Amino acid sequence: MINQLSWKVGGQQGEGIESTGEIFAIALNRLGYYLYGYRHFSSRIKGGHTNNKIRVSTTQVRSISDDLDILVAFDQETIDVNYKELHENGVIMADAKFEPKKPEDTKATLYAVPFTEIATELGTSLMKNMVAIGATSAVLDLDIQVFEEVVNEIFGKKGQQVVEKNMEAIKSGFEYMKKQLGSEATMQLEKADGNKRLFMIGNDAIAMGALAGGCRFMAAYPITPASEIMEYLIKRLPEVGGTVIQTEDEIAAATMAIGANYGGVRALTASAGPGLSLKMEAIGLSGITETPLVIVDTQRGGPSTGLPTKQEQSDLMAMIYGTHGEIPKIVMAPSTVQEAFYDTAEAFNLAEEYQCPVIVLSDLQLSLGKQTVEPLDFSKVEIRRGKLQTGELPELEAKGYFKRYEVTEDGVSPRTIPGTKNGIHHVTGVEHEETGKPSESAANRRAQMDKRFRKISNVQFNTPVHKNAPHEEADLLIVGFNSTRGAIEEAMGRLEQDGIKVNHAHVRLIHPFPVDEMLPLVQSAKKIAVIENNATGQLANILKMNVGQHEKIEKILKYDGNPFLPHEIHSKCKELF
Amino acid sequence: MATFKDFRNNVKPNWCPGCGDFSVQAAMQRAAANVGLEPEQLAVVSGIGCSGRISGYINSYGFHGIHGRSLPIAQGVKMANRDLTVIASGGDGDGFAIGMGHTIHAIRRNIDVTYIVMDNQIYGLTKGQTSPRSAAGFKTKSTPAGSIEQAISPMEMALTAGATFVAQSFSTDLKDLTALIEAGIKHKGFSLINVFSPCVTYNKVNTYDWFKENLTKLKDIEGYDSSSREMAMQTLMKHDGLVTGLIYQNTERPSYQELVNGYSETPLSQADLKLDQEYFDKLTAEFV
Numbered sequence: 001m002i003n004q005l006s007w008k009v010g011g012q013q014g015e016g017i018e019s020t021g022e023i024f025a026i027a028l029n030r031l032g033y034y035l036y037g038y039r040h041f042s043s044r045i046k047g048g049h050t051n052n053k054i055r056v057s058t059t060q061v062r063s064i065s066d067d068l069d070i071l072v073a074f075d076q077e078t079i080d081v082n083y084k085e086l087h088e089n090g091v092i093m094a095d096a097k098f099e100p101k102k103p104e105d106t107k108a109t110l111y112a113v114p115f116t117e118i119a120t121e122l123g124t125s126l127m128k129n130m131v132a133i134g135a136t137s138a139v140l141d142l143d144i145q146v147f148e149e150v151v152n153e154i155f156g157k158k159g160q161q162v163v164e165k166n167m168e169a170i171k172s173g174f175e176y177m178k179k180q181l182g183s184e185a186t187m188q189l190e191k192a193d194g195n196k197r198l199f200m201i202g203n204d205a206i207a208m209g210a211l212a213g214g215c216r217f218m219a220a221y222p223i224t225p226a227s228e229i230m231e232y233l234i235k236r237l238p239e240v241g242g243t244v245i246q247t248e249d250e251i252a253a254a255t256m257a258i259g260a261n262y263g264g265v266r267a268l269t270a271s272a273g274p275g276l277s278l279k280m281e282a283i284g285l286s287g288i289t290e291t292p293l294v295i296v297d298t299q300r301g302g303p304s305t306g307l308p309t310k311q312e313q314s315d316l317m318a319m320i321y322g323t324h325g326e327i328p329k330i331v332m333a334p335s336t337v338q339e340a341f342y343d344t345a346e347a348f349n350l351a352e353e354y355q356c357p358v359i360v361l362s363d364l365q366l367s368l369g370k371q372t373v374e375p376l377d378f379s380k381v382e383i384r385r386g387k388l389q390t391g392e393l394p395e396l397e398a399k400g401y402f403k404r405y406e407v408t409e410d411g412v413s414p415r416t417i418p419g420t421k422n423g424i425h426h427v428t429g430v431e432h433e434e435t436g437k438p439s440e441s442a443a444n445r446r447a448q449m450d451k452r453f454r455k456i457s458n459v460q461f462n463t464p465v466h467k468n469a470p471h472e473e474a475d476l477l478i479v480g481f482n483s484t485r486g487a488i489e490e491a492m493g494r495l496e497q498d499g500i501k502v503n504h505a506h507v508r509l510i511h512p513f514p515v516d517e518m519l520p521l522v523q524s525a526k527k528i529a530v531i532e533n534n535a536t537g538q539l540a541n542i543l544k545m546n547v548g549q550h551e552k553i554e555k556i557l558k559y560d561g562n563p564f565l566p567h568e569i570h571s572k573c574k575e576l577f
Numbered sequence: 578m579a580t581f582k583d584f585r586n587n588v589k590p591n592w593c594p595g596c597g598d599f600s601v602q603a604a605m606q607r608a609a610a611n612v613g614l615e616p617e618q619l620a621v622v623s624g625i626g627c628s629g630r631i632s633g634y635i636n637s638y639g640f641h642g643i644h645g646r647s648l649p650i651a652q653g654v655k656m657a658n659r660d661l662t663v664i665a666s667g668g669d670g671d672g673f674a675i676g677m678g679h680t681i682h683a684i685r686r687n688i689d690v691t692y693i694v695m696d697n698q699i700y701g702l703t704k705g706q707t708s709p710r711s712a713a714g715f716k717t718k719s720t721p722a723g724s725i726e727q728a729i730s731p732m733e734m735a736l737t738a739g740a741t742f743v744a745q746s747f748s749t750d751l752k753d754l755t756a757l758i759e760a761g762i763k764h765k766g767f768s769l770i771n772v773f774s775p776c777v778t779y780n781k782v783n784t785y786d787w788f789k790e791n792l793t794k795l796k797d798i799e800g801y802d803s804s805s806r807e808m809a810m811q812t813l814m815k816h817d818g819l820v821t822g823l824i825y826q827n828t829e830r831p832s833y834q835e836l837v838n839g840y841s842e843t844p845l846s847q848a849d850l851k852l853d854q855e856y857f858d859k860l861t862a863e864f865v
Binding site for chain 2: 030196211212213214216236240241243245251254257261262265274281289378399420422426427429436445466487
């Protein structure tokens with residue numbers, strides 16, 4: 001019996017590789033297993049190698065596994081590219097159609113299974129994916145009835161006959177493989193707890209968080225890996241009276257979202273690196289006009305078009321400092337799908353409370369990696385609108401304006417939206433005085449700049465740092481952000497087994513940097529390893545800027561487009577001792 | 578009921594004496610009063626440049642954004658509050674150079690916003706460079722030997738982009754201009770009004786006298802039918818775009834807001850932001 005398993009299916013893009021993984025994963029999720037998926041894909045629609053790696057476990061996992069138990073291959077390339085991940089008891093099941101060849105330097109066992117042939121005999125070669133699921137079930141000694149519900153949901157619309165054919169394909173694959181295995185040991189999974197959990201990608205959670213957080217309008221432009229956020233809201237916003245506009249470009253998306261927020265609706269825009277570069281001037285406009293704005297940045301490989309379908313965390317500095325000039329800004333970085341939901345909902349509160357742009361930073365692996373998520377607690381979602389004026393306002397003096405930019409103690413000024421009687425004021429990206437009229441006075445400039453920065457001098461955020469710090473004095477503090485959390489957690493466990501005392505801090509509020517939370521952790525550690533998917537160590541540099549202690553801070557970087565594996569973090573951290 | 582004086586504020590425009598933009602401002606204030614608006618029911622969104630300052634000179638909600646982006650901002654405001662009257666405005670550089678992409682897409686999207694362009698065929702605030710509306714051969718600081726690029730024909734461009742309301746005016750024709758802005762506000766959908774608004778400081782070619790000599794009023798053309806896109810296009814080509822009046826209006830095509838699936842009848846700015854638990858449960862059920 002095993003308590004976790006790593007399974008990968010690969011082939012040419014456009015062959016249904018994704019749906020094969022999807023059906024397999026949904027069924028196992030419903031049995032109560034925890035899943036974590038990773039899609040390897042390219043920036044093209046048809047052709048090119050693609051694979052879907054799924055980890056199955058009886059406990060929560062938030063990282064890709066180091067190795068592989070089962071590889072399902074629809075072409076030789078899949079074997080050649082991926083076999084090195086297989087451990088020595090690993091199994092390759094490859095379509096007999098292409099006469100698969102096993103590389104010499106692997107001890108894994110290869111089975112040529114007639115996926116296409118069986119499927120064709122049953123009616124259509126399209127069902128070869130189902131045959132592969134059946135064959136996998138044989139290796140896992142899994143009751144194939146678990147797939148019936150999912151197959152029904154997916155193919156039910158096409159009629160009972162299609163459902164039956166697909167189930168037959170699974171059954172045939174199962175029976176064929178059972179015969180091949182004979183008395184060979186199978187990889188039997190321990191029974192899962194049967195609890196109902198969600199199975200979703202980070203982008204689903206971001207979009208759902210926006211909806212729950214009161215977002216009723218989105219303006220966006222399609223881009224990998226952010227488009228799912230827009231697609232989700234296009235489906236759901238009309239149910240609550242709202243809508244999405246697919247704009248002509250990223251600049252329009254950002255400025256339209258600013259216009260909508262100024263108009264009084266909670267509005268969102270979401271993009272990735274290239275889009276964020278185009279939104280920079282608009283972000284400055286939101287900052288100086290103190291118009292709330294929530295922007296999602298799903299980081300991918302940069303710069304320019306870079307590695308558009310690959311993992312990277314290199315937008316950090318751009319998100320903190322981007323736009324010319326200086327503005328108050330909040331940058332948050334959820335590290336799990338659950339956090340992506342709650343943080344995005346909260347971003348809309350912070351945007352209105354602090355009247356500034358709020359960037360929800362994600363990365364490709366968090367945004368697209370499909371994983372098991374504990375049920376979301378809707379009662380935790382609050383709606384807070386800060387100093388938005390909703391009651392009746394005192395009459396203005398003749399020709400007078402409402403003091404939209406009143407200099408206040410906390411820096412936040414009362415805000416009215418168009419349509420509000422006695423709330424008329426001017427808004428401009430030009431420096432302005434308290435009613436919004438342009439002003440070049442030096443004293444006013446100081447007063448307004450100071451007021452704007454006062455707003456974020458004390459940002460209240462629930463959990464600015466996710467801490468797992470069992471040691472008062474640690475040999476090592478590991479610091480990360482976004483999707484590296486799971487790999488760090490696993491590496492931490494192994495380092496502890498090696499006798500190294502490790503604390504872990506995952507930064508969730510990147511800006512303003514949570515110095516008070518981080519400083520004691522840094523001070524009480526002998527060494528600090530900052531784990532990030534970029535080439536220059538941006539988070540490490542931010543840490544140095546904010547807490548000093550440069551001599552203790554080490555950078556562990558990966559920028560080849562792939563997420564960290566637990567063993568990589570483990571071995572790199574060990575090298576520090 | 579508000580009068581045009583209620584749309585005046587106490588800010589003195591920083592335009593040069595004699596600038597055409599003063600009349601455009603007056604026409605906007607009159608039109609707003611004539612259609613029965615109260616100042617708080619109007620939002621004026623403007624771009625950057627001399628004319629972009631106009632949102633600060635009208636007593637209404639005003640948003641002075643960034644160069645070339647008045648239209649996406651204005652469309653966002655309108656989507657947030659469909660009960661508001663939203664006017665976008667700016668210069669020919671703002672709308673036909675840096676913001677041209679937004680202009681074309683705002684036209685084809687047809688959200689109910691009125692866009693008033695103050696067209697002076699030159700960049701004024703940066704002290705006299707060529708604009709996409711400058712004629713070939715036009716000498717400026719950036720084209721000392723004369724512009725070698727072709728000028729844009731915004732009215733023809735609007736017609737080909739699927740505009741439902743296209744008009745052109747001259748800043749001195751205050752009465753006609755006011756009437757066109759009123760018609761634009763009342764039009765259900767996007768309305769584009771290009772106004773020849775002479776720059777007295779940097780444009781010594783396209784002067785008040787030049788326009789008086791060269792403009793033809795559409796109402797003086799016998800049988801002109803503003804519901805005919807074909808006639809509109811032919812007339813514009815015949816007169817090299819130098820016509821004033823309502824060029825084209827399509828009253829049959831619904832505005833964007835009328836076509837949006839599920840779009841709330843009450844302004845989104847008044848929406849109840851809290852979902853109910855039952856609906857939230859439906860959302861999560863999709864992922865089980």
